[in-house]
Amino acid sequence: ESVLTQSPGTLSLSPGERATLSCRASQSVSSSYLAWYQQRPGQAPRLLIYGASSRATGIPDRFSGSGSGTDFTLTISRLEPEDFAVYYCQQYGSSPVYTFGQGTKLEIK
Amino acid sequence: QITLKESGPTLVKPTQTLTLTCTFSGFSLSTSGVGVGWIRQPPGKALEWLALIYWSDDKHYSPSLRSRLTITMDTSKNQVVLTMTNMDPVDTATYYCAHKRRFNDFYLDYWGQGTLVTVSS
Numbered sequence: 001e002s003v004l005t006q007s008p009g010t011l012s013l014s015p016g017e018r019a020t021l022s023c024r025a026s027q028s029v030s031s032s033y034l035a036w037y038q039q040r041p042g043q044a045p046r047l048l049i050y051g052a053s054s055r056a057t058g059i060p061d062r063f064s065g066s067g068s069g070t071d072f073t074l075t076i077s078r079l080e081p082e083d084f085a086v087y088y089c090q091q092y093g094s095s096p097v098y099t100f101g102q103g104t105k106l107e108i109k
Numbered sequence: 110q111i112t113l114k115e116s117g118p119t120l121v122k123p124t125q126t127l128t129l130t131c132t133f134s135g136f137s138l139s140t141s142g143v144g145v146g147w148i149r150q151p152p153g154k155a156l157e158w159l160a161l162i163y164w165s166d167d168k169h170y171s172p173s174l175r176s177r178l179t180i181t182m183d184t185s186k187n188q189v190v191l192t193m194t195n196m197d198p199v200d201t202a203t204y205y206c207a208h209k210r211r212f213n214d215f216y217l218d219y220w221g222q223g224t225l226v227t228v229s230s
Contacts, residue, residue: 001172032215033215035215035217037156043222044205044220044221044222044223045156045205045220046220047216047217047219050216050218051215056218088155088156090156092215095169095172096158096169096171096172097146097158097161097169098146098158098161100148100155100156100158101155102155103155103156
């Protein structure tokens with residue numbers, strides 16, 4: 001079973017700054033199988049990125065995903081107030097079908 | 110427009126069986142490739158995948174919870190039901206259902222609002 005480790009646990013930045021969030025897998029993951037979700041307080045997760053780098057419908061282009069193998073990155077180019085939330089990476093596999101990272105909390109500095 | 114909504118008890122006692130229903134609209138579980146999954150999130154903690162059912166009635170379970178989980182579907186009612194036996198306080202969490210659009214899509218694109226289940230005597 002592949003484990004996803006996200007870093008940092010908490011990231012403190014100001015609006016307008018660039019955010020870089022990391023997701024590392026313990027085993028190599030096909031890029032097709034890697035997704036990112038955003039979860040605002042009190043809300044359900046929302047799909048941001050699938051296939052490591054494709055934005056989901058309606059997601060602003062300030063969000064971008066990259067990476068391959070065991071190292072993946074979510075970048076938010078210029079933070080907006082609504083971007084401060086918790087972000088999860090997710091991988092798809094055979095068993096378990098879905099594995100999530102422990103999350104990165106993006107907070108206002 | 111795809112929507113999903115979870116329903117079920119908000120409070121269960123230890124050792125009881127939890128039954129949750131996901132009622133959805135905007136898609137059919139009779140459509141080839143479509144799936145519905147369940148995911149939970151203890152307060153302040155990360156997401157944990159529980160189970161997934163496909164249009165074909167193919168079912169997948171979390172290895173660590175397999176013995177306690179059952180997922181079923183009722184296509185006529187547009188519902189997916191998850192049962193979890195032998196509930197324990199550590200199972201206190203918000204439980205979400207989510208949509209998987211195609212067999213070769215490897216993510217969950219629409220989520221319900223979630224329902225908080227507390228396990229306490």
